[in-house]
Amino acid sequence: MRTAAVVGTGLIGTSAALALTARGIAVYLEDADPDAAHTAASLGAGTTDEPSEPVDLAIVAVPPALVGTVLADCQRRGLARSYTDVASVKAGPRAEAVALGCDTAHYIGGHPMAGREQSGPLAARADLFEGRPWVLTPTADTTTETLNAALELVALCGAMPVVMDAGAHDRAVALVSHAPQLFSSLVAARLEHADETAVRLAGQGVRDVTRIAASDPRMWLDILSANAGVVADVLEELAVDLNTAVGALRSLAGDEETGRRKGTDGIESVMRRGNNGQARIPGKHGAPPTRYETVVVAIGDQPGELGRLFREAARAGVNIEDVAIDHSAGRQVGLVQLSIAPTATHQLVSALVERGWDVRD
Known part of the structure; x- marks a missing residue:
């Protein structure tokens, strides 16, 4: 893949564009709201210029109800050689695309299982999809070229491809x-x-x-x-x-x-x-879930305290598997819950206490 177009520069579209530009792909941005496209471009997600020739892959990043209409418009304009979308529902948009007479041989449904509570281009992150499942829903007439383009997109974004039937996905x-x-x-x-x-x-x-x-x-x-x-x-x-x-x-x-x-x-x-x-929910790296021990440490609400705590754990030779912070209401202190392997609990607690940290039972 050398070129791509992202149609819809919200959270998901802009995040995909940022991931692609970071890998050297030339990305062309479109949005019904020109300000959103220009904002995404200012973040380094690509350019709002029109491509001079069909791009390798167009990513339709619009709400599910609009996928069919936008896809039909993109294909009418000859925007790309292959097309995919990132809508969180798959059966409906595909049926709409068929009803509108879209070329479904060069279109494959997609859904990256990632997101944030925030929306819009300013919430986008190039690493949003790293390690996350990215569902692809090919049909019997999907071309190998289109499937490969979608698989390359998933790989460039650092995600894990999962091929499913559209109805099963929904x-x-x-x-x-x-x-x-x-x-x-x-x-x-x-x-x-x-x-x-x-x-x-x-x-x-x-x-x-x-x-x-x-x-x-x-x-x-x-x-x-x-x-x-x-x-x-x-x-x-x-x-x-x-x-x-x-x-x-x-x-x-x-x-x-x-x-x-x-x-x-x-x-x-x-x-x-x-x-x-x-x-049954998969654990780290998709492996079976692991039961960790929790070490609770009180830290002050000052810059650098959390980083200092992580460095202390690293110095003790302990890997932090997960972390959560419980903020104390009305006090400038937080309780950091460090999830670690059970065999490392004594090692970490001893090291933190020795260095003056307030470790709670």
Whole structure:
């Protein structure tokens, strides 16, 4: 690949453009909003000039409902030799492309499984896709040239290609992305009019559950509209479990011993099922999940403190597998939770205590 076009310079389109330009690809940028394209260009994502000849690959980075229309326009103009998109839903855009008479032999659906709570070109990052799955949904008439172009795009962005059927993809993302987004928003909505005292008690648990609730509702409405039926199916199953949990909790709150025992069994059952489901989520580098020990260290809210802590861990010969920070309300201190291999716990704690760090139990 020598040249590419990115049509739509939001978070995903601009991130892909930044990744490609970093690898020496000439990238041409387009957007219905010229200011967005110029912003992306100013970040080093490419140029807003028109290509003098068809590019090797055009990346359609627009909402799912617009993919078919934009693809048809790009092909009418002869923008590229091959085309892909990055929409988070695949079956609908493909059907629209077919209905509009698009050349589907030189088009392959794609979906990088990456994103952020922020949107727009200013939120873009060249490393957004590194190590992330990137789904490709070829059809029986997809040419080898087009498939190879899409695979090269995935490789240049540092992602991992996953080839799937479009319908299977939409069912999968409803389960692991779209329904969780709505559920996070539903939990966060409970806080909108909650007593201020209750909100101030928020800890890491509610922060984890509601993190993605900060996402742009307009962007998600486009996504959910394109996959509404499948997402509704997932939420309907969740609603059954929620009603069961409500019934179990009512039994626990009652006076009858039999009812309380039934409630205990119901809550324990759903939580154990949750344990089993969470354990299936791939761990580091896609390997089976690993159970780490957590070392909690209090640090001051000053520049360089976190970096100094990481250097101390490196000096002790301990690899930090994951990190989370719980900020203390009203205090200039944070609790850093370092996830490390169980065999390294004593080694790290001893080294940090020796160097004066406040290690918490």
